[in-house]
Amino acid sequence: MNIHEYQGKQLFREAGVPVLDGVHCTNVEQALAAYDELNSEVVAVKSQIHAGGRGKGTLYDVKSGSIVMEGGVKIAFNRDEVEKYATNIIGHRLVTKQTGIEGKIVNNLYIESGCSIAHEYYLAILIDREEKSVLIMASTEGGVDIEEVAESSPEAIHKIWVDPAAGLLGFQKRNLGMNLGLSGSALKSFSKMLGNLYNVFNDNDCSMIEINPLVRSTDDEIIALDAKVGFDSNADFRHQKSWVQMRDISEEDDAEIRAGEADLSYVNLDGNIGCLVNGAGLAMATMDVIKLYGGEPANFLDVGGGANEEQVKTAFSIILEDPNVEGVLVNIFGGIMRCDIIARGVIAATEALSLEVPLVVRLAGTNVNEGKAILAASELNIHPADSLADGAKKIVALIGGGE
Amino acid sequence: MSIWIQENSKVLIQGITGKQGMFHGEKMIEYGTNIVGGVTPGKGGNEVLGVPVFNSMIDAIKQTNADASVIYVPPPFAGEAIMEAADAFDIVNGEGVIVCITEGIPTLDMVRAVSYVNDRPGVRLIGPNCPGIITPGDSGGCKIGIMPGHIHAKGRIGIVSKSGTLTYEAVAQAMSIDEGQSTCIGIGGDPVNGTGFIECLAAFESDAQTEAIIMIGEIGGTAEEDAAAWAKKNVTKPIVGFVAGSTAPPGKRMGHAGAIIAGGKGTAAEKFSAFEAAGIACAHDPSEIGAVLLESLKAAGLR
Numbered sequence: 001m002n003i004h005e006y007q008g009k010q011l012f013r014e015a016g017v018p019v020l021d022g023v024h025c026t027n028v029e030q031a032l033a034a035y036d037e038l039n040s041e042v043v044a045v046k047s048q049i050h051a052g053g054r055g056k057g058t059l060y061d062v063k064s065g066s067i068v069m070e071g072g073v074k075i076a077f078n079r080d081e082v083e084k085y086a087t088n089i090i091g092h093r094l095v096t097k098q099t100g101i102e103g104k105i106v107n108n109l110y111i112e113s114g115c116s117i118a119h120e121y122y123l124a125i126l127i128d129r130e131e132k133s134v135l136i137m138a139s140t141e142g143g144v145d146i147e148e149v150a151e152s153s154p155e156a157i158h159k160i161w162v163d164p165a166a167g168l169l170g171f172q173k174r175n176l177g178m179n180l181g182l183s184g185s186a187l188k189s190f191s192k193m194l195g196n197l198y199n200v201f202n203d204n205d206c207s208m209i210e211i212n213p214l215v216r217s218t219d220d221e222i223i224a225l226d227a228k229v230g231f232d233s234n235a236d237f238r239h240q241k242s243w244v245q246m247r248d249i250s251e252e253d254d255a256e257i258r259a260g261e262a263d264l265s266y267v268n269l270d271g272n273i274g275c276l277v278n279g280a281g282l283a284m285a286t287m288d289v290i291k292l293y294g295g296e297p298a299n300f301l302d303v304g305g306g307a308n309e310e311q312v313k314t315a316f317s318i319i320l321e322d323p324n325v326e327g328v329l330v331n332i333f334g335g336i337m338r339c340d341i342i343a344r345g346v347i348a349a350t351e352a353l354s355l356e357v358p359l360v361v362r363l364a365g366t367n368v369n370e371g372k373a374i375l376a377a378s379e380l381n382i383h384p385a386d387s388l389a390d391g392a393k394k395i396v397a398l399i400g401g402g403e
Numbered sequence: 404m405s406i407w408i409q410e411n412s413k414v415l416i417q418g419i420t421g422k423q424g425m426f427h428g429e430k431m432i433e434y435g436t437n438i439v440g441g442v443t444p445g446k447g448g449n450e451v452l453g454v455p456v457f458n459s460m461i462d463a464i465k466q467t468n469a470d471a472s473v474i475y476v477p478p479p480f481a482g483e484a485i486m487e488a489a490d491a492f493d494i495v496n497g498e499g500v501i502v503c504i505t506e507g508i509p510t511l512d513m514v515r516a517v518s519y520v521n522d523r524p525g526v527r528l529i530g531p532n533c534p535g536i537i538t539p540g541d542s543g544g545c546k547i548g549i550m551p552g553h554i555h556a557k558g559r560i561g562i563v564s565k566s567g568t569l570t571y572e573a574v575a576q577a578m579s580i581d582e583g584q585s586t587c588i589g590i591g592g593d594p595v596n597g598t599g600f601i602e603c604l605a606a607f608e609s610d611a612q613t614e615a616i617i618m619i620g621e622i623g624g625t626a627e628e629d630a631a632a633w634a635k636k637n638v639t640k641p642i643v644g645f646v647a648g649s650t651a652p653p654g655k656r657m658g659h660a661g662a663i664i665a666g667g668k669g670t671a672a673e674k675f676s677a678f679e680a681a682g683i684a685c686a687h688d689p690s691e692i693g694a695v696l697l698e699s700l701k702a703a704g705l706r
Contacts, residue, residue: 129624235509265658280658281566284647302658335551389690
């Protein structure tokens with residue numbers, strides 16, 4: 001789960017990670033009041049969406065589609081500029097290289113004081129899957145795309161791994177700071193900040209914290225100018241009163257939210273063949289095979305290992321709500337889940353939803369013969385398939401796609 | 404032989420009195436798994452599924468001399484269940500296999516649990532978020548997990564996979580050319596897990612029963628690339644590979660917590676090319692795993 005920058009900075013502030021003064025706003029009046037309150041010579045007017053690349057993004061009018069402003073993060077030198085930028089941001093569609101072409105409508109703003117910057121750094125805390133531990137990564141090349149730095153000058157990226165038993169140690173913080181060229185009070189400020197930031201990560205079950213840029217001010221304080229914070233959804237049960245409350249569902253896909261509520265795992269894609277599969281690996285493989293035989297998958301959907309009839313119905317309704325869907329492929333390898341139960345679920349769902357698009361069902365595994373018999377006996381227009389490849393070829397042919 | 408789990412291995416169920424533990428416990432016993440007891444704190448002294456329940460893993464291992472345990476404990480408690488098992492196996496026997504089925508364990512819990520297990524070199528963790536491990540026998544066998552037992556048969560193919568149902572697909576593909584399995588292992592789809600591909604490949608390579616290997620990966624991380632590079636140097640037996648997620652968009656989690664292309668890394672295309680560079684025979688459609696396996700067996704003079 002992701003949160004907005006202003007929420008991340010609130011967490012930082014509470015944990016003793018230095019951030020600048022700032023105010024969260026949802027309209028232009030609030031933005032102007034925030035400017036007056038901050039009493040800063042310059043302020044940053046920052047679009048708040050759950051995607052990176054905001055500074056280099058473009059804002060569009062939602063209705064006309066015309067360009068409103070280049071750049072979703074602006075520096076304002078006076079009250080009029082705050083008004084202009086806030087007006088151009090709020091309620092408009094921000095497209096960045098991470099949002100996709102549809103972009104995100106900006107409902108939240110953050111007005112933040114300025115500061116005098118001596119140098120920009122990059123800092124991230126994340127899980128290193130291969131080392132199976134927490135990795136802290138820092139670079140002297142702040143404010144730019146870290147992937148480009150990793151590509152062009154990997155020696156500029158410094159890494160430390162945290163021993164889960166020992167925690168983050170003093171020498172590690174110092175060494176990382178010295179590798180960034182820090183000394184004196186800046187090094188002390190960095191060590192203190194990093195210790196507190198690691199606590200934010202650890203105490204909140206974060207999946208990632210990225211600060212780009214982290215800056216050294218001209219008076220040698222280390223300050224987080226950005227805050228990209230992601231949480232491990234698996235740990236939400238122990239953070240119900242903290243970050244779970246920060247969830248902004250307007251940033252999420254409606255169908256994905258409903259799928260989540262029904263314990264289904266769903267990701268919307270651009271194609272026209274809906275898929276309903278049990279198991280994440282098999283669901284991905286089903287999409288791949290549809291593509292291999294000339295089709296385009298409309299979604300990823302894993303109904304899980306023990307789906308019931310109701311979940312199958314919900315899954316169908318989510319798939320069919322997508323206006324692009326012209327056909328559906330059901331691919332079930334029954335393990336614990338029995339094929340006869342799935343077959344009944346498919347029939348109940350197609351009847352209830354009066355399915356109009358072609359449906360191909362491939363069943364294998366536990367009780368496959370009973371399942372196939374149930375489908376064959378129904379009056380519905382269901383095309384059986386014997387293998388995943390057969391199913392994919394059939395659905396592609398039925399919607400008139402492929403070669 | 405097989406790897407890590409023998410046909411008659413003695414197995415404990417952690418969370419035996421829970422819904423999942425009871426349901427799958429019964430299925431494992433039906434298959435022929437030698438379930439010797441279970442653990443649910445506070446329910447020791449009872450009997451469930453015809454086996455004794457203990458209050459702690461250390462009691463259970465001392466009383467039953469178990470070789471392995473399987474965890475069906477809910478996510479908030481599963482990380483600690485792994486550590487309890489690791490501690491008990493280490494103290495009592497100096498070794499043991501822990502299979503954690505639970506899906507949804509917080510990643511930082513797994514970071515701690517894996518580190519704890521790795522401090523006890525005789526203890527092996529498989530999973531979490533996996534179907535488990537199965538060694539089919541001449542009749543029955545040892546099934547530790549949630550996979551459908553009846554699709555398997557004893558044979559010479561070792562299977563290792565990050566996915567559940569896709570593993571069953573691979574088993575069915577092997578069976579379609581009359582090839583049974585030595586051992587099938589689901590290593591799980593979480594970002595931080597226990598046993599990885601390389602350890603499985605190493606064990607299959609030195610196992611006399613295993614003559615060929617099927618390896619199934621998915622997007623996210625670089626475990627497949629690392630395993631391919633390792634296999635090129637160290638594995639002489641034929642390997643057939645598949646990677647799920649060629650069509651997955653970047654930045655989106657595809658069901659499994661670990662199945663995500665992040666920062667342009669972990670794509671299926673990279674993994675397939677690492678497989679190919681290592682001489683692994685790739686199937687681009689799981690329905691072709693059987694045919695590709697048959698080719699590989701023929702090329703190696705095994706058919």
